[in-house]
Amino acid sequence: MALYSVSPSVLSSCLKSPPNHHVKLFNKSLPSLSKSRLNKASTTSVEGLTRRTGNHHPNLWDDDIIKTIREQQYEDSHYKESAERLIAEIKDMFNEMPTAKSGKSCAENAFERLVLVDKVQRLAIDRHFKNEISQALDYVYRYWSDCPRDLNTAALGLRILRLNRYPVSSDVLRHFKGNDGQFLCPSTQSEEEKIGSILNLYRASLIAFPGENIMDEAKAFATTYLNQALQRTDISSILSREIKYNMEYGWHTNLPRIEARNYMDIYGENTSWTEFSGNKEILNLAKLDFNIMQSVHRQELQSILQWWKDSDLDKVDFARHRHVEYFALACAYCIDAKYSAYRRDFAKLCALATIVDDIYDTYGTIEEIKLFNEAVKKWDSSLPNSLPENIKIAYKAFYMAINESAQVAKKTQGRDMLPYLREVWEHYLKALTKEAEWLANGYIPSLEEYLENGAPSSGYRVTMLQPTLTLDSLLPDKILLEMDYPSRFNELLCLTLRLKGDTRTFKAEANRGELVSGISCYIKDHPGSSEEDALDYLKDLLQRRLKELDWEYLKPNNVPAISKDHAYNIARSCQLLYKERDGFTNSNKDIKDLVSQILLEPVPM
DSSP states (O other), X not given: OOSOOOOHHXXXXXXXXXXXXXXXXXXXXXXXXXXXXXXXXXXXXXXXXXEEEOOOOOOSOOTHHHHHHHSOOSOSHHHHHHHHHHHHHHXXXXXXXXXXXXXXXXXXXXHHHHHHHHHHHHTTOGGGGHHHHHHXXXXXXXXXXXXXXXXXXXXXHHHHHHHTTOOOOGGGGGGGBOTTSOBOOOTTSOHHHHHHHHHHHHHHHTSOOTTOHHHHHHHHHHHHHXXXXXXXXXXXXXXXXXXXXXXXXXXXXXXXXXXXXXXXXXXXXXXXXXXXXXXXXXXXXXXXXXXHHHHHHHHHHHHHHHHHHHTTGGGOTTSOOOHHHHHHHHHHHOOOXXXXXXXXXXXXXHHHHHHHHHXXXXXXXXXXXXXXXXXXXXXXXXXXXXXXXXXXXXXXXXXXXXXXXXXXXXXXXXXXXXXXXXXXXXXXXXXXXXXXXXXXXXXXXXXXXXXXXXXXXXXXXXXXXXXXXXXXXXXXXXXXXXXXXTOHHHHHHHHHHHHHHXXXXXXXXXXXXXXXXXXXXXXXXXXXXXXXXXXXXXXXXXXXHXXXXXXXXXXXXXXXXXXXXXXXXXXXXXXXXXXXXXXXXXXXXXXXXXXXIIIIOOOOO
């Protein structure tokens, strides 16, 4: 079975389909480039051969970090016992929710449930209350047609029900839209309550599906309203901070642990919030749980650092060393202690895919790339002696990591996954090779051709598939095809990542002599168009495809939710790192802060 071949027809019709990008891991370049183009990139001479390098900054996390992570906290049993007591208390809050017999209206009962679910989800402790959340939302959905009597309940319910895969229509918002285009709040609400309602409207508008014009209208209205609210002097600094956070990170560039860490600070400074019934217990559990899991993740990080050292990957000095950053990303959305294998494999495979990309992208020659391809196809345990030592080190680490990951996947899936994984990696390398040849030959493809090849070259599949196979959910071949190639879900994951990456990396890559990007391909297809025209087109295409991706992610099908969630969160991770710049290549800015926040800095209790 061919794991990755994309028909050109799939990409036609406004690039209706796939391809992509995982870290702009890719664009090819070789020592055989012309002298003028070589001069655009840094070069180094190795055994008389001039090689291009990306001039990447060094690993930010040296041996000092090991000393830091050995200073473990929150490992003692009494911390876990405290957390268990708080979990029990919060479960009681769910179980004591009023019912229809309580005398309260269904709207009031639904709103109370939605608020409690929202709190535990945004503080990333919802995994402790799966049954309680399911029961609460079943109740809300049962009475949904009668419940949304105000904009706040409608917006909050729409977002939470939709993200938990209940089939709810955005038409519920039309009931609260006036003829003048304004969305209406009850006159009895205070000004801050109205702003809070519009904030919930904004959050709901981000979970939009194709063709939902009301969601576009809601987003436009809420964005204008909230920007104006931020200019006011009579709203609290706490509400202002919450608005700024949500407008900056939205949905597609947000991750559970990052959101939780920020809301712990926001809630912790809000004394009126913590004094409200049950909120203090919820916040205390969130902080305690964050620190307990951070201790678990720190221990796992030690094994990643030891693997890196034992594999001699620090000697592969031409490549980006981002193993710690990738591990932190995994911890930002994959929290549970039982998914250690997922976090480990994700960090290792992303780090190795990045190194392989740097071999194909800048450092290796065409001949060396072909030898690397042949070794993978034959699944040889080592490369020929004629290759440079640093490339042989990288291949050995790659070979061993794939085999080890396949063994873990075999235990989880009950069948040998290595042949499947090898074929995925072969297609990845084939795509990288094509991009290397484009650059070496000075060839700029059409945008359709570029994006078609961009799917496998993005690295998304090789970094998503193997870790996902270690989760506690069976993925038989038939179901696997619903989330992996050739599913529309996989195509959109790839395309949205490629588009986002290209809008952030094309200038730096052009300066390195890597001239093939979505921008340059669009300009080739549309003579006379400008760089700004190309950017506008790609950004618009990205927004349309993100809506379609959300639909594919949230629609019911046979893929286990845990598998889809992790596959989708990889995409959100990459959208986050490309939010302002290429956070993979330049990890000494935003991503450095993320590593510290997620792995190194406990939350003050």
